[in-house]
Amino acid sequence: MSSQALINYSLYLADNTLILAQRNAEWCGHGPILEQDIALTNISLDLLGQSRSFYQYAATLINEANPSATPVSEDSLAFRRDVYDFKNILITELPNGDWGNTILRQFFFSAYQFLLYQQMKQSSDATLAAIAEKSLKEVTYHLRWSSEWVIRLGDGTEESHDRMTSAVENLWSFTGEVFEAAPFEKDAVEAGFGIDPASLKSAWLEKVTEIFTEATLAVPPSGWMQTGGKTGKHSEYLGFILAEMQFLQRAYPDASW
Amino acid sequence: MSVQELEKIFQQKIDQEIKIEPKDWMPDAYRKTLVRQISQHAHSEIIGMLPEGNWITRAPSLKRKAILLAKVQDEAGHGLYLYAATETLGTSREQTLDDLHSGKAKYSSIFNYPTLTWGDIGAIGWLVDGAAILNQVMLCRTSYGPYSRANIRICKEESFHQRQGFDILMVLSQGTPEQKAICQDAINRWWWPSLMMFGPKDGESTHSEQSTIWKIKRKSNDELRQQFVNMIAEQVKILGMTLPDADLKFNPATKNYDFGEIDWNEFWNVVKGNGPCNKQRLETRRKAHADGAWVRAAAEAHSEKRKARAAQKVA
Numbered sequence: 001m002s003s004q005a006l007i008n009y010s011l012y013l014a015d016n017t018l019i020l021a022q023r024n025a026e027w028c029g030h031g032p033i034l035e036q037d038i039a040l041t042n043i044s045l046d047l048l049g050q051s052r053s054f055y056q057y058a059a060t061l062i063n064e065a066n067p068s069a070t071p072v073s074e075d076s077l078a079f080r081r082d083v084y085d086f087k088n089i090l091i092t093e094l095p096n097g098d099w100g101n102t103i104l105r106q107f108f109f110s111a112y113q114f115l116l117y118q119q120m121k122q123s124s125d126a127t128l129a130a131i132a133e134k135s136l137k138e139v140t141y142h143l144r145w146s147s148e149w150v151i152r153l154g155d156g157t158e159e160s161h162d163r164m165t166s167a168v169e170n171l172w173s174f175t176g177e178v179f180e181a182a183p184f185e186k187d188a189v190e191a192g193f194g195i196d197p198a199s200l201k202s203a204w205l206e207k208v209t210e211i212f213t214e215a216t217l218a219v220p221p222s223g224w225m226q227t228g229g230k231t232g233k234h235s236e237y238l239g240f241i242l243a244e245m246q247f248l249q250r251a252y253p254d255a256s257w
Numbered sequence: 258m259s260v261q262e263l264e265k266i267f268q269q270k271i272d273q274e275i276k277i278e279p280k281d282w283m284p285d286a287y288r289k290t291l292v293r294q295i296s297q298h299a300h301s302e303i304i305g306m307l308p309e310g311n312w313i314t315r316a317p318s319l320k321r322k323a324i325l326l327a328k329v330q331d332e333a334g335h336g337l338y339l340y341a342a343t344e345t346l347g348t349s350r351e352q353t354l355d356d357l358h359s360g361k362a363k364y365s366s367i368f369n370y371p372t373l374t375w376g377d378i379g380a381i382g383w384l385v386d387g388a389a390i391l392n393q394v395m396l397c398r399t400s401y402g403p404y405s406r407a408n409i410r411i412c413k414e415e416s417f418h419q420r421q422g423f424d425i426l427m428v429l430s431q432g433t434p435e436q437k438a439i440c441q442d443a444i445n446r447w448w449w450p451s452l453m454m455f456g457p458k459d460g461e462s463t464h465s466e467q468s469t470i471w472k473i474k475r476k477s478n479d480e481l482r483q484q485f486v487n488m489i490a491e492q493v494k495i496l497g498m499t500l501p502d503a504d505l506k507f508n509p510a511t512k513n514y515d516f517g518e519i520d521w522n523e524f525w526n527v528v529k530g531n532g533p534c535n536k537q538r539l540e541t542r543r544k545a546h547a548d549g550a551w552v553r554a555a556a557e558a559h560s561e562k563r564k565a566r567a568a569q570k571v572a
Contacts (some may be wrong), residue, residue, distance in 0.1 A: 018319075022314060025313045025314060025322075025326055026313075026314060028306065028310050028313055028326065028329050028330070029303075029306035029307050029310040029329065029333075029541075029545070030310075030541070030544075030545040030548075031545065031549065032545070032546075032548065032549020032550075032552035032553060033549060033552070033553060033556075034303070034333055034336060034337055034340070035337070036552075037333055038330055038333045038334060038337075041326060041329070041330040041333070042330065044326060045323060045326050045327060045330070048319065048322060048323050048326065049323065051319070052319050052320075052323070055319070074319055075318045075319060078319055079317075079318075098548070099548070099549065099552050100552075151559070152555060152556050152559040152560075153552070153555050153556075153559075155559055155562065156554070156555025156556065156558045156559040157551070157554050157555045157558045159551050159554070159555070160551055160552070160554070160555030160558075163551065244314050244315055245314060245315065247315050248315060248316075248317035248375055249317060249318075252433065252435055252436065254433055255317075255432050255433050255435070255436050256428070256432065257317035257318045257321055257375075257425075257428060257432075
């Protein structure tokens with residue numbers, strides 16, 4: 001039980017970071033300014049690195065739990081699972097939209113990740129704690145960078161303010177899911193290594209309110225929130241992300257790269 | 258001091274291998290040549306992000322994805338150093354970018370070829386970066402200080418790029434029959450365009466002679482091309498693949514590999530804009546720049562607001 005809970009929890013953390021890394025990577029070479037193109041690519045690389053740590057850990061646990069089965073790897077977990085297996089939250093798979101939309105999503109996600117990793121570095125599971133500790137340094141920068149851009153664009157020109165307002169409207173109903181504990185998160189909390197996501201919500205909202213105030217953006221009322229990603233009920237977008245990402249592994253199943 | 262005297266001092270410095278620095282006097286034509294060459298180099302880095310960037314979302318493993326992302330990001334960084342080097346010559350980045358978007362400035366034609374398979378990512382690293390490195394190693398010793406230093410930084414990263422390209426092909430060449438076919442196909446398509454990267458034949462290269470006197474350039478196009486052929490003709494054996502040239506053969510007398518005639522018609526066609534991807538590449542860059550206009554405007558407006566608020570506080 002505890003092993004399965006740890007596997008699911010690690011896969012959840014891996015899927016979130018991989019899918020957002022994949023989305024951010026779409027910007028590479030298309031950013032509005034060279035310096036910011038580099039910055040977002042950096043964030044994508046960091047997230048990809050985090051996802052690899054979690055997938056590698058999950059693979060080790062899966063292989064230990066099923067010694068007689070065909071071993072899995074970080075790549076088989078990323079490239080050979082289907083939509084319903086993925087546990088990432090919906091916001092990570094949404095299309096990038098414009099630069100403002102991408103930035104705002106990154107800000108929402110980084111603000112959550114920052115709080116999560118702060119708790120997780122004290123996890124009773126030494127591997128999760130170590131990944132959290134290492135990743136927290138990266139996420140601290142992601143949060144600072146994305147906060148600065150939310151402020152800059154919110155309090156920039158009339159056009160940028162309008163665009164950010166639309167981005168808030170577009171993304172807000174996807175910000176609640178992360179704080180609603182999925183069964184594997186409840187198991188993880190019970191087993192003592194996981195973090196109850198609901199406990200992060202008020203600090204998250206505080207950070208969002210702080211940055212939005214400076215950005216002259218209104219914080220919407222909480223309202224209806226979309227959910228489903230954590231339990232494999234995704235948007236239509238994820239299938240296309242996987243079709244693209246998994247193409248080579250699916251087309252040439254016997255090959256190694 | 259007369260212009261003739263200044264020119265004399267300038268050429269003496271060059272002859273004595275003293276680097277020319279931004280504040281030094283230099284002939285207008287030297288400045289112009291450098292702006293043209295460095296901005297072309299910068300644009301090549303930026304446009305070069307596109308064909309490889311194509312495959313970031315499709316890279317076949319997480320490790321390959323991370324390496325490719327890092328590599329394309331390096332190219333953006335190279336673009337930055339080089340745009341900064343053109344700025345030391347008095348040309349703003351905005352102006353340099355405008356020249357790219359209007360089609361006035363050129364970039365390396367190699368990036369007007371498409372990346373069709375994962376093998377192309379290997380071939381670009383091995384052949385395209387391999388060719389670029391020979392040129393950039395030479396440019397580490399170029400006479401203009403900032404350009405020389407930019408190339409030294411670039412070369413450190415490029416050798417890693419070439420190795421990763423070769424490594425991709427190495428794995429393909431030892432893989433399944435389909436992977437071997439992907440590998441050979443990529444080499445077949447990228448070989449001749451890579452040879453064209455060194456530019457026209459020595460006799461037909463318009464800027465070469467003066468650039469050599471000014472030590473902007475230290476080896477001729479044909480010399481570099483030969484060096485490249487010699488290197489690749491050996492490395493391809495390790496892959497167990499072939500180069501698509503029936504005339505390629507080691508010549509014991511010259512100790513060089515002889516090779517077949519480049520299709521110069523194709524070369525000039527691609528330079529003139531008729532390559533398979535010229536239009537898309539430029540269109541993509543223009544679109545990214547146009548789509549980013551509101552972001553740049555907002556950043557500027559916000560920074561002005563901040564300054565005004567700070568000034569108000571002081572008052």
